[in-house]
Amino acid sequence: MTFRTEKDSLGPRKVPADAYYGVQTVRALENFQITGIPISLFPRLVQAIACVKKAAAYANMELGLLDEERGNAIIQAAREVRSGKFNDQFPVDVIQGGAGTSVNMNANEVICNRALEIMGHEKGEYQYLHPNNHVNLSQSTNDVYPTSLKIALTWSCADLFKELDLLVESFEAxxxxxxxxxxxxRTQLQDAVPMTLGQEFAAYAVTIHEDISRLHEILPFLTESxxxxxxxxxxxxxxxxxxxxVCRFLSAITDLEITPAVNLVEATNDTGAFVLVSGMLKRISVKLSKVCNDLRLLSSGPHTGLNEINLPAMQPGSSIMPAKVNPVIPEAVNQVCYQVIGNDLTVTMAAEGGQLELNVFEPIIAFNLFQSVDMLARASLMLRKRCVDGITANRERCAELVHRSVGAVTALSPVIGYEAAASIAKESDKTGRPVLDLVVERGLLSRDEAEKMLDPLAMTRPSAR
Incomplete structure (x- = not known):
C-alpha cells in the first residue's frame, strides 16, 4: 500500500494514497475502535450528510461566500456521495467522542478530495480546496450532525412505515x-366470553395501525433544523x-420541509425530538411484542396447549425432541422488541446527559435510533412473510373450547341476575352439565329463550334493543 502524508493541528499522519478520506478520519480510526460498525453501514446518514454539504455549498455560493468553481465541485462530489458511490470511504466507527466531529470531518474530507479530482487536482492538495475552509464553510459539526441525523431518521422511518403498513394489511386479511x-x-388467562378469531386478529391490525399514526404525528419534529x-x-x-x-436549499434537495429553528441556541443543545421518536419506537415494540406473545400462546401445544391457531412450521425446533416445532418467528420478534426497548433507555440517558450548549452524546443516540428503526422494519417483514401470512385456524378446537366453557353464562346475567348466573356457572363447572340444561331445569328461562341468549355468535356483538 502506498501513502500520502497529510497533517492537521496535531501533526502529520500517513493516509492511504487511494483513500478519499484524510488525516482526521485516520485519527478517528486510531482512536475509536468500539463497535466495529462503520457509519457506511448506515447509508441514510451518509446520504443525509451529503445533502447538508450540498445545500451549504449552494447557500454559500448564493451569498457570495464561495466561488462557483469550488462550489460546483463540492456540489457534484456531494451528489456522488449521496448516490452511494463512496460508501466504502466512510469507515469511522458509529460511536465516537467529539459529538460527531469525526463523522462530519470524514464527510468533509471525502467530498473535498473528490471535488479536488473534479477540479483537476490530486487528493490532499488542500491549497486548492480545503475540507474545513470550503466544504465546511458556514458550518459546524454541531449543526451538521444533528440535522443530518434528523433527515436520515425521517428517511429510515419511511422504510419502517412501509413494513408496518404491510403487517397491518396481513392482520386485517x-x-x-x-x-x-x-x-x-380470555382475561387473565381465564375463560371470559365468546368472540371470533377474526375479531382478535382485527384488533392486532388496529393496535399496530394506531402506532403508525402516532409516529407520523411526531416526525415533523425532525424537520426543524x-x-x-x-x-x-x-x-x-x-x-x-x-x-x-441553507434550509431552503436543503428542503429542495431532500423533498422534506426543513425549517430553521426559532432559537438556534436551544435547538443546538436540545435532543428532545430524538427522545420523542425513540419513545414511539419503544411503544411500537411493546405492543408488537405483546401480539407475538399472543400468537405463541394461541398456538401452544399442539396437544397440551390452547392450539387454536397453527403457525407456519419454519424449522425443526429441538436437537433432542423429534418432530418438535417452535414458534421461532414470534420469538425472534420478541427479542428485537426487547432490544429496541433497551435502546430507548440509552437514548434517554444520552439526551439527559447533555450539558450546557451542546449534547456530545448524539453518536450513541444515532446508533441506537438507526438500529431500532432498522431492526423493527426487518422484524415486521419477517413476522408478516414467515408467520402471519401462513397462520391457519383450528376451527374444531376453537368450537370445542367454546362448547366446554361456562363463560357463556355471562350473557344470562342481565336477565336472571348475577347471583343466579354465578350459581349455574359453579354447578356446570362442578358437574359438567350444560348451562342451557341447568337454566331450563331451574325454570329461569324457557329452552327457546335460553338457546337464543346462549347462542355464542350472538355474544360476539351488542344485542339489539
Missing part, C-alpha cells in the same frame, strides 16, 4: 378470513440570511 371462527376470549447555528447557536462564522438559505 386474517381478521376477514377468521371472521366466522367462534372461540373463547439548527443549520446556521454553527458552534453553539450564535451563528458565528455565518452571515445574515444563511440559516434561511
Amino acid at each position: 386474517k381478521g376477514e378470513e377468521f371472521a366466522d371462527v367462534l372461540k373463547m376470549g 439548527n443549520m446556521g447555528a454553527t458552534a453553539i447557536g450564535t451563528g458565528i462564522n455565518t452571515v445574515e440570511g444563511y440559516a434561511e438559505a
Whole structure:
C-alpha cells in the first residue's frame, strides 16, 4: 500500500494514497475502535450528510461566500456521495467522542478530495480546496450532525412505515378470513366470553395501525433544523440570511420541509425530538411484542396447549425432541422488541446527559435510533412473510373450547341476575352439565329463550334493543 502524508493541528499522519478520506478520519480510526460498525453501514446518514454539504455549498455560493468553481465541485462530489458511490470511504466507527466531529470531518474530507479530482487536482492538495475552509464553510459539526441525523431518521422511518403498513394489511386479511371462527376470549388467562378469531386478529391490525399514526404525528419534529447555528447557536462564522438559505436549499434537495429553528441556541443543545421518536419506537415494540406473545400462546401445544391457531412450521425446533416445532418467528420478534426497548433507555440517558450548549452524546443516540428503526422494519417483514401470512385456524378446537366453557353464562346475567348466573356457572363447572340444561331445569328461562341468549355468535356483538 502506498501513502500520502497529510497533517492537521496535531501533526502529520500517513493516509492511504487511494483513500478519499484524510488525516482526521485516520485519527478517528486510531482512536475509536468500539463497535466495529462503520457509519457506511448506515447509508441514510451518509446520504443525509451529503445533502447538508450540498445545500451549504449552494447557500454559500448564493451569498457570495464561495466561488462557483469550488462550489460546483463540492456540489457534484456531494451528489456522488449521496448516490452511494463512496460508501466504502466512510469507515469511522458509529460511536465516537467529539459529538460527531469525526463523522462530519470524514464527510468533509471525502467530498473535498473528490471535488479536488473534479477540479483537476490530486487528493490532499488542500491549497486548492480545503475540507474545513470550503466544504465546511458556514458550518459546524454541531449543526451538521444533528440535522443530518434528523433527515436520515425521517428517511429510515419511511422504510419502517412501509413494513408496518404491510403487517397491518396481513392482520386485517386474517381478521376477514377468521371472521366466522367462534372461540373463547380470555382475561387473565381465564375463560371470559365468546368472540371470533377474526375479531382478535382485527384488533392486532388496529393496535399496530394506531402506532403508525402516532409516529407520523411526531416526525415533523425532525424537520426543524439548527443549520446556521454553527458552534453553539450564535451563528458565528455565518452571515445574515444563511440559516434561511441553507434550509431552503436543503428542503429542495431532500423533498422534506426543513425549517430553521426559532432559537438556534436551544435547538443546538436540545435532543428532545430524538427522545420523542425513540419513545414511539419503544411503544411500537411493546405492543408488537405483546401480539407475538399472543400468537405463541394461541398456538401452544399442539396437544397440551390452547392450539387454536397453527403457525407456519419454519424449522425443526429441538436437537433432542423429534418432530418438535417452535414458534421461532414470534420469538425472534420478541427479542428485537426487547432490544429496541433497551435502546430507548440509552437514548434517554444520552439526551439527559447533555450539558450546557451542546449534547456530545448524539453518536450513541444515532446508533441506537438507526438500529431500532432498522431492526423493527426487518422484524415486521419477517413476522408478516414467515408467520402471519401462513397462520391457519383450528376451527374444531376453537368450537370445542367454546362448547366446554361456562363463560357463556355471562350473557344470562342481565336477565336472571348475577347471583343466579354465578350459581349455574359453579354447578356446570362442578358437574359438567350444560348451562342451557341447568337454566331450563331451574325454570329461569324457557329452552327457546335460553338457546337464543346462549347462542355464542350472538355474544360476539351488542344485542339489539
